[in-house]
Amino acid sequence: MDLSIIILSYNTKDITDECLSRLRMSEVRCRKKLGNNIEVIVLDNASSDGSVEMIKKNHPWVNLIESKGNTGFSKGNNIAFKQSKYPVVLFMNSDVYVEEDTLEKTLGFFEKEIEVLGPKLQFADGSFQPSAGPLPSPVNTIFWIFGLWGFHPKDKSYFEKISQVGWVSGAFLLMRRAVFEKVGGFDENIFMYLEEVEFCKRVSIAGFKIWYVPEVAVTHLHGASSQFDPSPALLWELKGLKYYYQKHLKNSYPFVKFFLILGLILRAVIFSLLGKTKRARAYIESLGVI
Numbered sequence: 369m370d371l372s373i374i375i376l377s378y379n380t381k382d383i384t385d386e387c388l389s390r391l392r393m394s395e396v397r398c399r400k401k402l403g404n405n406i407e408v409i410v411l412d413n414a415s416s417d418g419s420v421e422m423i424k425k426n427h428p429w430v431n432l433i434e435s436k437g438n439t440g441f442s443k444g445n446n447i448a449f450k451q452s453k454y455p456v457v458l459f460m461n462s463d464v465y466v467e468e469d470t471l472e473k474t475l476g477f478f479e480k481e482i483e484v485l486g487p488k489l490q491f492a493d494g495s496f497q498p499s500a501g502p503l504p505s506p507v508n509t510i511f512w513i514f515g516l517w518g519f520h521p522k523d524k525s526y527f528e529k530i531s532q533v534g535w536v537s538g539a540f541l542l543m544r545r546a547v548f549e550k551v552g553g554f555d556e557n558i559f560m561y562l563e564e565v566e567f568c569k570r571v572s573i574a575g576f577k578i579w580y581v582p583e584v585a586v587t588h589l590h591g592a593s594s595q596f597d598p599s600p601a602l603l604w605e606l607k608g609l610k611y612y613y614q615k616h617l618k619n620s621y622p623f624v625k626f627f628l629i630l631g632l633i634l635r636a637v638i639f640s641l642l643g644k645t646k647r648a649r650a651y652i653e654s655l656g657v658i
Contacts, residue, residue: 369402369404369455369456369475369478369479370404370405370406370454370455370456371398371404371405371406371407371454371456371457371458371471371475372406372407372409372449372452372453372454372456372457372458372545373391373395373406373407373408373409373457373458373460374409374410374411374445374448374449374452374457374458374459374460375387375388375391375408375409375410375411375460375461375462376410376411376412376413376441376444376445376448376461376462377410377411377412377413377415377419377423377462378412378413378414378415378419378438378462379415379416379417379419380415380417380419380462380463381415381417381418381419381422383462383463383589384410384419384422384423384462385422385423385426385427386465387460387461387462387463387464387465388408388410388423388426388427388430389426389427390465390466390467390468391408391460391466392427392429393468394466394467394468394469394470394471394472395408395471397468397469397471397472398471398472398475401472402472402475404475405454406454406471407431407452407453407454408429408430408431409430409431409432409433409448409451409452410423410427410430410431410432410433410462411433411435411439411444411445411447411448412432412433412434412435413435413437413438413439413440413444414434414435414436414437414438420432420434431451433447433448433451435447440556440558440559440560441538441554441558441559441560441561441563442553442554442555442556442557442558442559442560442563443554443556445459445553445554446553446554446556449548449553452545454545455544455545455546456475456478456542456543456544456545457542457543457544457545457548458471458474458540458541458542459538459540459541459542459543460539460540460541461538461539461540461588463539463588463589463590464539464540464586464587464588464589465586465587465588465589466586466587467585467586470487470584470586473583473584474487474542474581474584477579477581477583477584478542478544482577482579482581483543483544483547483571483576483577483578484536484541484542484543484544484547484568484571484576484577484578484579485536485541485542485543485578485579485580485581485584486499486500486533486536486537486540486541486542486578486579486580486581487499487540487580487581487582487584487585487586488527488580488581488582488583488584488585488586489537489539489540489585489586489587489588489590490585490586490587490588491587491588491589491590492587492589494587496524496527497588497590498520498521498522498527499527499536499537499539499580499588500521500526500527500533500534500535500536500537500580501518501519501520501521501526501533501534501535502519502521502533502534502535503519503534503535503565503568503569503572504519504565504609504612504613504617505519505617506617506620506623506624509609509624509627509628510624510627510631513627513628513630513631513632514627514631514634515635519534519535519565527580527582528582529582530579530580530581530582530583531579531580532577532578532579532580533578533579533580534565534568534569534572534578535564535565535568535569535578536564536568536578536579536580537564537588538563538564538567539586539588539590540586540588541564543571547571547574547576550574550576551567551570551571551573551574552570553567554567555567555570555611555615557611558607558608558611559604559607560604560608561601561604561605561607561608562604562605562608562609562611562612563608565608565612566608566611566612566615566616569612569616602650602651602654603650603653603654603657606628606654606657606658607657609628609658610625610657610658625658628658629655629658632651632652632654632655632658633651633655635648635651636648636649636651636652639651
């Protein structure tokens with residue numbers, strides 16, 4: 369049960385500092401309780417806010433990789449993975465805060481032969497944050513763009529018990545090293561957003577099972593590296609969704625694209641009428657990426 373933890377850092381100095389401080393407590397407890405080896409690798413994606421200097425000063429126990437440019441989620445994690453060595457790997461966002469017993473509890477579920485695991489995510493105020501769902505299909509993608517259930521479930525009942533799912537969030541993604549190696553890592557054609565969904569699609573194709581485990585809960589600030597602006601996130605998610613369809617469901621995309629366009633236009637109109645012009649503008653801009 370030796371564990372490699374991989375974290376990407378990008379202009380979240382104070383948040384990363386808190387993330388690593390909490391992780392250190394959980395890591396120390398886990399090693400004492402389970403007697404395992406744990407390494408923490410942080411790849412900094414060319415931050416300009418002093419993150420590198422902070423990590424060197426406050427967290428010298430971390431294996432720090434300094435990237436010369438912003439590699440994005442997929443490539444950055446692939447680079448860091450090559451520097452890791454243990455049979456269980458945790459990919460974790462720098463805006464995730466663990467509890468002292470998080471690593472111990474999470475690894476405990478791996479004794480049950482779980483191959484890929486995602487925990488319950490919650491916002492900083494403790495409120496529920498959706499973090500898993502079925503893999504995208506034409507029907508649930510159309511539901512999603514019209515604000516319905518879709519492949520991004522928001523119903524709390526979906527997240528009440530441990531269950532096998534199509535995808536789990538990349539904010540805290542634990543797996544056996546063999547799984548990552550078998551499917552070839554993250555697809556570097558996706559810079560960020562939906563990369564974990566595409567990854568989980570290949571995991572499923574390879575015959576591995578993905579589990580959502582609410583018994584493990586972590587805090588995810590969500591969107592910290594984008595300064596909590598939803599507009600870029602929407603653009604990147606739609607780019608990722610388009611790539612997902614072109615790679616895995618190519619024949620369905622023309623049909624899905626029609627409804628994506630319709631849904632984005634409808635959203636733009638509604639938010640314009642509500643006076644939320646920034647959000648409306650984001651939906652109009654998104655039309656150019658699909």
